[in-house]
Amino acid sequence: MKYLHLLFAALFRKKTRTVLTLLSVTAAFALFGLLDTVRVAFSAPETVSGIDRLIVASRFSIIQPLPYAQLARIGSVPGVKGVTYANWFGGIYQDPKNFFANIAVEPRSYLELYPELVMPAGEREAFLKTRTGAIVGASLAERFGWKVGDKIPLKATIFPHPDGSNLWTFDLVGIYRAGEEALRGIEQQLLFRYDYFDEGRLFGQGTVGWYIVKVSDPDRAEQVAQAIDRLFANSADETKTQGERDFQRSFAKQIGDIGLIVTAIMGAVFFTLLLLTGNTMAQSIRERIPELAVLKTIGFSNPTVLALVLSESVLLLTLGGLCGLVLARLSLPVIRTASGGQLDVAMRPETWLLGLGLMSLIGVAVGLPPAWRAMRLRIVDALAGR
Amino acid sequence: MPRLPDSVRTAAAVLLATAMCTALLVEPWVLLVAVVGLGSWLAVSSSGRQALAVTWTGLATLPRRIGAASVVVVGIAGVVGVLVALQAMAEGFRATLNSAGSDQTAIVLRAGANTELSSGLDRTAVRLVTQAPGVLRDAQDVPVASAEVVVVANVPKRSTGTDANVEIRGVGPGVWALRPEVHIVDGRPFTPGRRELIIGTGALRQFSGLEPGNTLQLNNQPWAVVGVFASRDAHESEIWGDAESVASAYRRNAFQSVTLRLTGPEAFERFKAALSADPRLRVDAETTRSYYSKQSEQLTRIIRVLGFGIAVIMAFGAAFGALNTMYAAVAARAREIATLRALGFAGLPVVVAVMLETMLLACVGGLIGAAVAWGVFNGYTVSTLGSNFSQVVFQFRVTPSILVQGLQWALVIGFAGGLLPALRAATLPVTAALRES
Numbered sequence: 001m002k003y004l005h006l007l008f009a010a011l012f013r014k015k016t017r018t019v020l021t022l023l024s025v026t027a028a029f030a031l032f033g034l035l036d037t038v039r040v041a042f043s044a045p046e047t048v049s050g051i052d053r054l055i056v057a058s059r060f061s062i063i064q065p066l067p068y069a070q071l072a073r074i075g076s077v078p079g080v081k082g083v084t085y086a087n088w089f090g091g092i093y094q095d096p097k098n099f100f101a102n103i104a105v106e107p108r109s110y111l112e113l114y115p116e117l118v119m120p121a122g123e124r125e126a127f128l129k130t131r132t133g134a135i136v137g138a139s140l141a142e143r144f145g146w147k148v149g150d151k152i153p154l155k156a157t158i159f160p161h162p163d164g165s166n167l168w169t170f171d172l173v174g175i176y177r178a179g180e181e182a183l184r185g186i187e188q189q190l191l192f193r194y195d196y197f198d199e200g201r202l203f204g205q206g207t208v209g210w211y212i213v214k215v216s217d218p219d220r221a222e223q224v225a226q227a228i229d230r231l232f233a234n235s236a237d238e239t240k241t242q243g244e245r246d247f248q249r250s251f252a253k254q255i256g257d258i259g260l261i262v263t264a265i266m267g268a269v270f271f272t273l274l275l276l277t278g279n280t281m282a283q284s285i286r287e288r289i290p291e292l293a294v295l296k297t298i299g300f301s302n303p304t305v306l307a308l309v310l311s312e313s314v315l316l317l318t319l320g321g322l323c324g325l326v327l328a329r330l331s332l333p334v335i336r337t338a339s340g341g342q343l344d345v346a347m348r349p350e351t352w353l354l355g356l357g358l359m360s361l362i363g364v365a366v367g368l369p370p371a372w373r374a375m376r377l378r379i380v381d382a383l384a385g386r
Numbered sequence: 387m388p389r390l391p392d393s394v395r396t397a398a399a400v401l402l403a404t405a406m407c408t409a410l411l412v413e414p415w416v417l418l419v420a421v422v423g424l425g426s427w428l429a430v431s432s433s434g435r436q437a438l439a440v441t442w443t444g445l446a447t448l449p450r451r452i453g454a455a456s457v458v459v460v461g462i463a464g465v466v467g468v469l470v471a472l473q474a475m476a477e478g479f480r481a482t483l484n485s486a487g488s489d490q491t492a493i494v495l496r497a498g499a500n501t502e503l504s505s506g507l508d509r510t511a512v513r514l515v516t517q518a519p520g521v522l523r524d525a526q527d528v529p530v531a532s533a534e535v536v537v538v539a540n541v542p543k544r545s546t547g548t549d550a551n552v553e554i555r556g557v558g559p560g561v562w563a564l565r566p567e568v569h570i571v572d573g574r575p576f577t578p579g580r581r582e583l584i585i586g587t588g589a590l591r592q593f594s595g596l597e598p599g600n601t602l603q604l605n606n607q608p609w610a611v612v613g614v615f616a617s618r619d620a621h622e623s624e625i626w627g628d629a630e631s632v633a634s635a636y637r638r639n640a641f642q643s644v645t646l647r648l649t650g651p652e653a654f655e656r657f658k659a660a661l662s663a664d665p666r667l668r669v670d671a672e673t674t675r676s677y678y679s680k681q682s683e684q685l686t687r688i689i690r691v692l693g694f695g696i697a698v699i700m701a702f703g704a705a706f707g708a709l710n711t712m713y714a715a716v717a718a719r720a721r722e723i724a725t726l727r728a729l730g731f732a733g734l735p736v737v738v739a740v741m742l743e744t745m746l747l748a749c750v751g752g753l754i755g756a757a758v759a760w761g762v763f764n765g766y767t768v769s770t771l772g773s774n775f776s777q778v779v780f781q782f783r784v785t786p787s788i789l790v791q792g793l794q795w796a797l798v799i800g801f802a803g804g805l806l807p808a809l810r811a812a813t814l815p816v817t818a819a820l821r822e823s
Contacts, residue, residue, distance in 0.1 A: 020710040027703030031696060060605045061538040061551065063503065063775065064636070090504055097684075158504040160668075166498035203506070236637075238606060240540075254550050254777065256770045268464040269700060276457050276707045283454070283714060 007312050014284070018316070021280045025320025026327065028273045032355060033328025033347065035262045041185075041345040042258040043249065052081075052218045053113065054225050055247040056211040059238040065207035066237050073231060074211055079224040081216040084109035087197065087209035091154030091168060093144065100140055102154060102190040104197035107133075113214050116179035116186065123148065123174030131196045134170035137187025138177045139344055146172055152190070159201040168200070184346060213241070270362065278366040281313050285370035292374050293382035306375040313367030314360055321359035325352060396809060403805045407798045417794060428738075437735035440726060441742045444719070448743075451718070454711045458744065459751040461704035462799050465697055466755030466792040471763045472693030473791065474782040479770075480686045482780035486619035487678035489651040491564065494644045494661065497668040501681070502536040502643045503774045507669065514667055515644045520657030522647040524563060531646035532558035532565075535633045538776045539604055539625075541593045543769075550769075552593055553624045553776035554583075554604065556632030564647050568621065573598040573613030578628040581635070584613040588622035588779030592769045596625070605635050620678065623769065623779040645674065681773045701799050708803025712744050716811045723811050724819035733812035740808035741801070748800025749793070756792045760784045 011018055056074065058064035065087075075083045087104045107127050111117060119135065127133045136146060146152065150172045161168050170192050178184050198205055215224045225241035232239045242250075252258065285292070292305060300308075329347050336344050428434040448455055494515050499505035507515070516529040523529055535556035540549040559578060562568070576582035581604075585596045601608045602625075609627065616622060633639065648654055651673075658671045716723070723736055764784040772778035 016713060017710055020706045020713075024703045024706040024710075027699050027706065031699045031703075034699075035696070059540070060603075061540050063538045064605070092500070096500055155498060157498055157500050160496070160498060164668075236606075250548055250550075251771075253546055253548060254771045256768065257545070265468055265696060268468055269703070272457075272461045272464045272704070272707070275460050276703075276710070279453050279457050280710065 003308060003311075007308065007315055010284075010288070010308075010312055011316060013288070017280060017284070021277055021316060022320040022323070024276055025273065025317055026324040028269050029321040029324025029355060029359070030327045030331075031269055031324075032266055032358070033325045033351060034331070035266060036351045036354060037328070037332070037345050037347045039259055039262045040348050040351060042252045042255070050116075050244045052215050052221065053244040054213040054215060054221060054228075054241050055244050056213060056228055056239050056241045057209075057247075059229075059240040062210075064237075065204055065209060066211065066239065068206045068208055070232065070237065070239070071208075071211065074213060074228055077224060077227050077231065079215050079217065079220055079227070080213055082109060082113055082214040083211055084113050085194070085208035085211045086110065087194065087207075089154070089159065089168075089192075089197065090157045092157060093152070093154055098144070100188050100190060102192070104194045105191050106194045107191075110191070110212075113212055114186075116183055117176040118179050119174050119176040123176075126173040127193075130171055130173050131193060132169070132171050133173040134190055134192035135174040135176055136172060136190045138175055139184060139187035140190065141172075141175045143188075146175075148172055148175060154190075159197070159204075162200050162202060181346060182348070184344060188344065212244070270358070274362060274366060277313065277316065277362070278369070281309075281316075281366050281370050285309060285374055289377065289382045290385070292377055293379050296377065296379050297383075302375045305377075306371045309371035309374045310364060310367040313371075314363030317359045317363035317366075318356075321355060325355050396806070399805060399809055403801060407801060417797065433732055433735050434738075436731055437738040437742070440723075440731065440735055440739035443722070444715075444739055444743045445746070447719070451715065454714055455747055457711050458704075458708045458747040458800070458803065459754065461707040462748050462751030462796045463755035463758070465700045465704050465799065466752045466796050467759045468700060469693060469697040469795055470756055470759035470784060470788055470792045471782070472689060472696065473788045474759065474763055474784040475768075476686045476689035476693065477785055477788060478780045478783040479689070479778070480682045481783055482778065483620045483678045483682035483772075484675070486617075486621055487673070487675035489654070489673050489675050491645055491647050491674045492654055492657060492671050493674050493677050494646070494669050494671045495642075497670050499670070501773045501775075502534070503538070503776075505642050507533070507641045507644060509640070511667055511669060512641055512644055514664060515661065515669065516646060518657055518660045518664075520648050520653035520660070522649045524560075528560070529646060530560055530563045531644055532561040533629060533641040533644045534558065534561075535629045535636070535638065536642040536774060537632065537636050537638075538774070539602075541602070542595065543592060543777070544594045545592070547594075550593070551771070551776040552589055553774055554632060555621075555624045555626050556629035557626050558629050561626075564645060565617065565621070567619070568615050568617040570613050571616045573611075575615075576612055576627055579631060580628070581607060581609045581631055582612045583609050583625050583627045584615050585611055586622035586624050586626070586779075587614060587616045588767070588769070589625055589777075590614055591767060592623070592777060592779050604632075605637075607635055609635075620772075620778055620780075623772075623777055685770070685772075697795065701795065705799050705802045708744060708748070708799065709806060712740065712804055712807035713810065715743070716740060716807045716814075719811075720814055720819045724814055724816045727814070727816045728820065737808040737812045740811050741804045744804025744807075745797060745800040748796045748803070751800075752793045752796025755796070756789045759792070760789065 056066070058066055068085075071083060071085060074080060084106050089102045089104055091102045092098065093100070111124065123135070127135050134152060141147070152170045152172055153167050154170065156166045156168055160166055170190070176187070178187050213224070213228070215221045221243060225243075228241045229239050295305060296302075332345065332347060428438050494507070495502065495505035496507055512533040516531045516533070521529045521531060537554045537556075538551045539554050541552045542548060543550040570584065571587065573584070576584050583602060585598075590596050596602065596611060598611050598613055600611045602611060603609070615626065629641065633641070648657060654673055661667055661669055661671050726736065727733075763782040766782045767779060768782070769777040769779040
């Protein structure tokens with residue numbers, strides 16, 4: 001710590017060079033912050049909520065409905081604490097660009113199984129009482145400026161309305177928040193009542209899109225899933241039961257290998273960064289050989305000089321890198337507003353940690369060759385300019 | 387002309403540079419004009435020849451500062467590589483979907499449905515639609531049309547080994563006349579009425595266990611794979627079977643869409659008007675060109691915007707790197723440049739020389755980046771979740787216009803990175819620089 005002053009003096013010996021290098025590092029880590037946030041967002045949130053939930057869908061494909069009759073049988077499987085069901089509606093609000101998930105759910109059991117949907121008790125009661133009621137997440141309400149009491153018309157794409165038009169109108173009775181910051185994604189949904197939906201649709205009555213099962217012991221989730229699938233094996237409606245998180249992950253996987261794309265781009269960026277900062281450090285040490293010799297003359301030991309040069313490069317990377325990550329963090333709300341709330345991702349602690357790790361790693365990697373050189377310097381040669 | 391303060395001159399130069407950069411990015415011909423203009427100036431005028439001479443001296447010292455120079459080259463190669471790869475991805479997706487569309491064919495879905503998967507048409511509607519005016523008829527006076535069933539099945543993907551959605555399209559007997567670009571490349575076509583399937587070449591590559599001779603379980607019934615078809619468009623990601631057989635396997639008695647060949651592009655309006663005038667029908671008609679371009683629009687735009695965003699951030703990083711390198715180069719050559727100035731070389735040739743050097747390095751970087759992106763990614767096959775809730779297989783397409791765009795970016799970054807160091811070189815106080823050790 002007592003050498004911090006010395007480090008800064010060395011770093012800002014040539015201001016232009018240091019500032020330009022810092023800006024390059026900042027750009028690289030800003031990109032890293034944004035891309036890693038996207039990567040993390042795509043690999044389903046790592047939280048404990050939802051580990052006790054299973055999704056039961058048709059084994060043949062996600063578009064095949066399951067009969068309502070399975071509900072009671074799933075409920076009687078040992079280890080099942082609660083069951084609810086849902087169906088994808090696929091409605092459009094005003095314009096196809098305004099995409100958000102709208103799902104028909106059985107209100108009481110669904111809210112019981114999803115305690116992370118937090119809403120005032122009055123609004124919850126209203127949802128249980130209003131047949132045409134719907135609830136939306138706070139982010140979604142904010143995106144379209146909805147408030148409780150509004151009527152929300154959705155244009156059906158799959159299920160025409162019985163009155164001959166395509167318009168289904170819902171009464172907004174409640175706005176929920178996500179119980180945890182990491183789960184903010186669930187605030188981009190509209191949920192409405194299954195009984196209203198099932199009565200109104202022109203085909204497929206008595207079927208559901210998928211069941212959601214809550215198990216009493218998450219450690220035995222696998223056995224329960226197998227028991228459910230065994231129950232319907234060789235029937236006309238075979239099921240595939242998997243953990244909710246696996247279900248979400250398999251979806252993300254279908255969109256594409258986001259992780260691979262991010263890694264490839266960051267690989268290119270960091271390789272360039274390595275070269276750039278490495279060049280800067282080498283240049284800066286080359287110019288300071290006489291100064292380093294003086295340091296050694298007045299009693300700085302070889303390891304201290306090595307440590308000084310290494311810390312200088314780590315400091316350079318960390319300063320620039322932190323600026324970049326902060327910049328990325330600050331630009332996330334801007335991106336959120338610019339995309340109309342659709343790109344709503346939050347930067348997670350693991351991104352900061354990974355970023356800090358990379359800063360030190362790259363810092364050491366680029367600092368080591370010049371630091372080694374500085375350590376091996378012989379005072380006489382260096383002072384003589386040989 | 388009175389000498390303006392340095393800061394004003396720098397600001398003016400930066401402004402000019404920004405304007406030039408914008409012009410370069412928007413209009414490729416500006417580049418051509420600039421190159422031709424510069425070339426003739428260098429060859430003809432005396433200050434041009436001076437600039438050329440200074441450039442040559444600078445380039446001769448390049449091998450000695452190869453490390454610093456490679457910062458410019460590699461940095462810009464990275465930007466161009468990433469830009470080209472992502473644009474090629476967007477272009478590949480767009481081209482794959484759009485080539486499935488044409489003005490000669492129309493697709494009919496239930497009113498309000500935005501994809502085939504969410505649509506549904508009963509047999510009466512199908513009959514009415516195919517009998518509408520404007521539909522081409524074959525020699526037997528049968529409308530050239532295919533009423534199709536679109537469903538999704540779970541099949542393991544090769545790359546991940548986990549189940550992914552593959553689109554199964556049950557097609558009508560008229561499909562071969564409707565889509566003449568589809569041809570069998572292996573095995574034979576399916577026999578109507580049997581549980582037989584033919585596989586698109588894209589689906590064959592992305593999913594495992596679809597080779598001819600295998601059986602595929604659809605809704606727990608064994609289906610035989612009898613052939614492979616190619617169409618060079620989005621249909622290659624699909625599996626085809628007989629519409630009636632697929633419908634019965636999925637316990638359905640309705641179709642998802644009807645695609646028809648029109649008598650000509652001009653017949654579409656007549657066809658559409660006839661459908662909307664019929665009170666028995668509640669359907670939407672579109673040309674397949676507009677239907678498929680709508681399907682590709684959103685994802686293409688997302689990839690493009692993302693690609694530009696990433697490239698812009700990377701470009702800033704690369705430009706700072708280039709600035710650094712060129713400042714160092716100018717500082718290292720301060721004495722030499724001052725000597726030239728003392729000998730009577732004007733400021734302009736020195737500016738041009740430093741700029742030329744940076745642009746040359748940038749150009750090399752751009753070429754390397756574009757070449758690597760082209761070599762690695764052109765024809766690279768990937769798939770993603772399309773609007774029919776199933777995998778769309780497509781190939782990256784590195785087109786000449788994308789390559790030109792990459793080079794434009796390289797030159798702009800080089801321009802931005804070279805300008806300030808060049809001005810520094812030209813405004814170095816001669817006496818001070820000569821005395822510097």
